[in-house]
């Protein structure tokens with residue numbers, strides 16, 4: 001019982017953080033919104049081609065609302081996007097798999113990383129990004145932000161991501177996109193960042209057909225062919 005209350009408290013705090021941050025980015029991001037609209041008109045995206053890659057970070061183990069899972073929520077969404085646009089996938093894996101498998105411990109580690117502005121290492125070799133023009137990039141919302149390991153990825157690959165079209169997506173349990181798009185624009189200022197998609201993690205787990213429809217509608221709204 002105590003554990004459940006602690007879990008709910010942590011989640012509530014996370015949501016408060018998120019809404020605060022989203023409100024801030026909304027009030028300061030007007031010019032960038034305009035940029036994005038312009039980008040939208042300029043960019044023609046060629047789906048169903050070898051030019052498109054889906055990059056994601058996702059965790060299994062104990063997750064909020066869905067219990068213990070062996071297929072991460074964000075992984076499910078990433079695979080759905082990959083199938084829809086016929087693109088290859090690349091999963092960012094943490095070095096030494098240092099993240100705990102229980103929700104409480106994971107939230108503590110993630111919070112500490114955020115407070116330290118840490119850049120946790122990932123272990124796998126990044127594919128040759130020069131082969132791709134369009135890159136979907138997604139992760140779970142952690143404490144109202146991208147997990148810090150994603151900033152490691154953005155910074156280490158900033159040069160390779162230059163001039164690419166980046167399309168963010170999140171899974172979450174109430175915070176939506178949490179400003180992933182604005183934060184990605186700041187981290188990769190030389191890339192074009194398109195409108196993102198937020199999917200509730202428990203929907204990815206429990207209602208994949210509905211999520212597939214949502215992904216398809218979003219992709220066609222981004223404009224293609």
Ligand SMILES: Cc1cc2nc3c(=O)[nH]c(=O)nc-3n(C[C@H](O)[C@H](O)[C@H](O)COP(=O)(O)O)c2cc1C
Pocket residue numbers: 014015018057058059060063064071072073074075103106107108110111139140141142143144145171172173174175176200201202
């Ligand atoms: C460390 C941590 C922090 C989280 N913070 C938030 C949050 O701020 N807002 C939110 O809506 N969900 C939050 N969640 C819930 C996750 O975003 C959600 O369960 C997600 O779908 C998990 O995806 P995954 O299985 O791909 O890792 C958090 C989960 C964890 C583990």
